[in-house]
Amino acid sequence: MNAPDFACDVAIVGLGPTGLTLAHALGQRGHQVLVLEREPRFYGNARAVYTDGECMRIFQSIGMADRLAADMLEDAPVQMVLPDGSVLFQIKTTKREHGWPANNFFYQPLLETALSEGLARHPNVTVLRGREVTRFEQDADGVDLFHVACGGSDYGKAAPQLGVKPAPAPREARVRARWMVGADGGRSGVRAQLGIEMSGKNFPNPWLVVDIKAKDASDGLRHVPYFNFICDPACPTVCCVQPNGHHRFEFMLMPGQTREQMTHPETVRHYLSRYIDVDKFEILRTLVYTFNALMAEKWRDGRVLLAGDAAHMTPQFIGQGMNAGVRDAYNLAWKLDAVLRGQAGEAFLDSYQSERQPHAAAMTREGIRMKDFVSMTHPVGTRVRNLLTRLMVRLPGIGPFVRRGEFIPKPVYEAGCYMGLARRRWRGAEGTLMPQPSVRGPDGRRHLLDELIGTGFVLVSAGVDPRRTLDAEALSFWQSLGARFVAVYPFGGRPNGAGIDHAAPAGLIECEDPEGDFQSWWRRSGGRAGHVAIVRPDKFVFALVEGEALVGATRELRRQMRVDEAVPVTHRALPAVEADHWREAA
Ligand SMILES: Cc1cc2nc3c(=O)[nH]c(=O)nc-3n(C[C@H](O)[C@H](O)[C@H](O)COP(=O)(O)OP(=O)(O)OC[C@H]3O[C@@H](n4cnc5c(N)ncnc54)[C@H](O)[C@@H]3O)c2cc1C
Structure with missing residues (x-):
């Protein structure tokens, strides 16, 4: 052939x-x-x-x-529940740093x-x-x-x-x-x-996963509206909310329990009946998993x-x-x-x-x-865990950090491992995901920022044209990449009045920041008037630099993308x- x-x-x-x-x-x-x-x-x-x-x-x-x-179900709290039904703590937030709820169940x-x-x-x-x-x-x-x-x-x-x-x-x-x-x-x-x-690692403890669906989506699940980790030392359990009457239970197999026993319909029924009226549900699937x-x-x-x-x-x-x-x-x-x-x-x-x-x-x-927190079975260990957790979630600083789920790793690339300039300060923007605030666009309507900036490279600045300091070569490079240029103004701060050009400079997207979310990220990251952020197509920041350093940052981006080694290919239809x-x- x-x-x-x-x-x-x-x-x-x-x-x-x-x-x-x-x-x-x-x-x-x-x-x-x-x-x-x-x-x-x-x-x-x-x-x-x-x-x-x-x-x-x-x-x-x-x-x-x-x-x-x-x-999807949005914003559903996640809670740690004890066997007696009391709630150890909840993880919940209504913050939408990326424009969408932090918790979505599907x-x-x-x-x-x-x-x-x-x-x-x-x-x-x-x-x-x-x-x-x-x-x-x-x-x-x-x-x-x-x-x-x-x-x-x-x-x-x-x-x-x-x-x-x-x-x-x-x-x-x-x-x-x-x-x-x-x-x-x-x-x-x-x-x-x-x-x-x-x-x-492979973890030895298998879990039984049971997917069920309510015969009548309005009946049977009102008492479990949130995602529950049930910290029961006799049988650690996960109870997952899902949309459209779907629901999931996961039960950890205890020593001596076998896959065959646990997937037997009577056993499944027994475990489910601790939490729901089983007759109101169809059992879609039972499977035993181990985790890696x-x-x-x-x-x-x-x-x-x-x-x-x-x-x-x-x-x-x-x-x-x-x-x-x-x-x-x-x-x-x-x-x-x-x-x-x-x-x-x-x-x-x-x-x-x-x-x-x-x-x-x-x-x-x-x-x-x-997993270690939820699947603890030692009677003394679980008591100590519960006590320490109760104390911890009440501490100023740590409590809100835990309750808002901020312990989940952030979209921040490890220093020295990412495509971008080195972070020069602790909260530097380089190698981190730019937030997605709701902005007021050139059409006077609300948009999520990414709707305006698209799927390619973007040069963003606070209140000025980010192209201001580019030389002809750097500008033509950005244009060849199809980059967009965005100026974000404070709410009510767009250029207006006598002496202002009647049309926006060609190719510049102007928007306002009604909630101030962009401005606070910009300041937190060290951005000042005249600075420009180079944002990659995946919305991670390559650089946040003074306007005067933008040509140098552009050169560095070309180097890191190995532009000199690039070989164009032609597209052919399949x-x-x-x-x-x-x-x-x-
Ligand atoms: C019980 C459980 C709960 C989970 N809950 C979550 C959760 O809440 N959130 C979350 O983010 N993740 C969760 N996960 C993990 C998540 O389901 C997987 O990480 C995810 O499905 C992986 O997606 P994937 O596309 O990489 O691989 P897969 O979903 O495994 O898809 C791989 C595809 O490749 C196909 N394929 C394989 N070999 C070939 C071949 N040779 N030729 C052609 N096709 C092939 C397969 O048929 C399959 O369709 C959970 C996992 C489990 C087991």
């Missing part, structure tokens, strides 16, 4: 939340994307139930947040279905279900993927063997991509074929990248497994876009792992702490006839 021409720019293996987000973000940027998913239809394994404000902002950037929010099959249907808006994204990627070969220019028809994976089958290159399969098809992303989950065959090890805290040592090998559970796995106790994958996809999408457009050299992609890995690891450490052929074969 001759090597085919490039059929796509990026081939994504796996259509879970990570693959879906990546397909949207690359599709939106006009690239030819092929997604190969082995399941002919969703297997409906509800796993994730929670997403945060940052990920909602990512869903906003791919045009899906409103659609997804329609099937039902994963609804979220995945909506994201999948949303891909229809990108004709340049082709999804082939029922196609399993069995092996791949890469060279300096691209990757050949081999895939076969698959009638369903039998979820939970043995993991592929590390470093073993699978033999060619009968009736396999081949497709060539410039880049390939393995978003194929915790048992990633892509990772296994690359021989990449995972290091970390694992990290792939390498996230990129040549033209193949790993994302989501394929790169890292975390105990679900702070609900950050899927969210980490969504963040990976968002970080990777704009970098792949820059490389494909010839705006960045390939080595720039290494910043993907150096930025994302420490953040994913920090989330995992926090997930383990939460041959529809071949895609149809595979579809029929499936």
